[in-house]
Amino acid sequence: MTYEGVLKKMQTELGDPIQYYMVFDESFINVNQLLDKNVEINLLGYQCLNCGKKKKIFRQGFCYDCFYSSASVGDWIIRPELSKAHLGIADRDLAYEEKAQLQPHIVYLALSSEVKVGVTRKTQMPTRWIDQGANEAIAIVEVPNRYLAGITEVALKSHYADKTNWRKMLTNSVEHVDLIAERLKLENLIPTEVKEYFFLQKNDLYQMKYPVIEYPKKVTSLSLDKTPQFKGKLKGIKGQYLIFDDGIVFNVRSSEGYVVRINI
Template sequence: METEYAKPIQYYLVFDSDFLNMNQLLNKTLNINFIKYQCLNCGLDKKIYRQGYCKSCFFEIPQAADWIMKPELSKAHLDVEDRDLAFEKKVQLQPHIVYLANSSSVKVGVTRKGQVPTRWIDQGAHEAIEIVEVPNRYLAGITEVALKDYVSDKTNWRTMLKNEVEDENLVAWRDKLKTYIPEEAKPYFIDSNTETEIEFPVLQYPKKPKSLNIEKMQHYTGVLKGIKGQYLIFEDETVCNIRGNEGMYVSIEIS
């Protein structure tokens, strides 16, 4: 789903030639039916392996290379190719942000500057702050690795969806972590910003969220009660991770 920063966040489910504002569907019944697979790269009806790609595409295309999930492995700044140097330079050699986000607890993360605050919204964070802004993905990656010794780099999706999250002073966290930033990245430390607060369109949080596996179930019907992160939250406490189901071709009926 694409998002728009507003109070609350506006969510849009994008189709080939149209889009749907999901906020308008709160309290509506959705009927979701699995139709087929559709790899995000080749478009073929092949079983999805990871990240919305079939197995062959996942191990071939630059969009699924190891440096995507582990930015510290980036090498474009050294003019070293992994799978496609032109693509890697385009993505890696641009400003990146290392940030703190509070979704299930305080975590550290990396994103391209142009993905702020979209990345925070996708993670279901209700508050976030930038720590450093560096000129390439590698510097962001080694900074994240260094800070992972002192703060988590993972989100507990169940805690996030239950909204069992305490407010944190992210400015204080930022200042406390400054000393652990690698020397190469310290000149890029941001010391004059404030937290960004995020409000999600949720009418009812689940107490015991259960994940929808549409591939296995084939169809599901439920009343939409909220959207947080990239999750649809239903009245029966079923939750559907839209990002996690990329590559699944489905039909959605509204009643």
């Protein structure tokens, strides 16, 4: 079978194991059903997810112009402590930023390589953790806006990583840590204005099981720009990565905006 369209991050559904879907305009693929099958990916071109023009992708599925103009990729996305909507101050588009920033946010600990701290909108639980390939995750605080989540994350960055080691995540080289016990250590580390939101007693540990037949011992990243035609046997899906035999891994999310043909 052949599927064709613009790549976007895979949609996920929490389950045992997690279900993954590639969704195109005219069709979709339940990627779990492709496990242990040969999959061919061909690069056909590019299409900006924002303006829809057939322009080279710069970052996050956007062309250069859209990346530096769209409100949906402002600096506050990566650095939530820069959020200013709660002050009524615009970055690029105040109406958009108020909608995105002035809603409940979660600061969490996740175990995908080592323990990391991160921020997500409450509506993105547990999607955010699945996208990172976390084996386990737990909320620390739930706050009413992105700024408070950001300053909490900044306070904890000196104690925990804030990025996932994708190589460790994909080889499943993850040291077990008791996240519930880890959370108990944090009350005195978070900012004073956030302490009232601290989760102390709540037992809300999420555990994720990924559809992986076999984890590789070593991984090599596939770039469609360098290898526009690729074929391999799918051995697993974790985070937003497809894991092929011989340790080849393909990051679907970092390839958003790429127009592809997929043959099964």
